[in-house]
Amino acid sequence: MSEAELAEYYYEHRDDPDFLGEEVPQAGSNRLSSMVSVRFPPEEAVRVRRAAEEAGMTLSSYLRHCALTFSDRPVDIDRVRRDVEEAGRRLDDALSVLHIRQAG
Known part of the structure; x- marks a missing residue:
């Protein structure tokens, strides 16, 4: 079968549980399901982005870390x-x- 034929075959059987085999439960989902919007003045946004970069984190991860660090206090x-x-x-x-x- 060509790659195009294989792709078509797998696409046609995408919802077939017998074709896919048993579902394997995931141990836990790291999927983020909520989004919170935050607005910053431009100069503060630059500072926050720079801090995230210096910490080696994405902006989202950095903001989550900061928020959760101080949420207990x-x-x-x-x-x-x-x-x-x-x-x-x-x-x-x-x-x-x-x-x-x-x-x-």
Whole structure:
């Protein structure tokens, strides 16, 4: 049979379970079934692509890795606000001391 005839033969029998033999179950599927779209400003997109390249990963793999790495550590936004307010107070105190020393 020519290659064209073989191709036609296999195509005609593609759904024939007797022709194909027993189905072999797969141990697990690595198939990705969901897609999430993310938008970046151009300069951030460049940085993310560069980081993925430097890590030797595809962009998708890199973003999945980053997202999953930090998904176990949710951000406590109230704690962040308190910390920022405290840092602001300390900065104000430090600036006050500097102004006193410069004036004196």
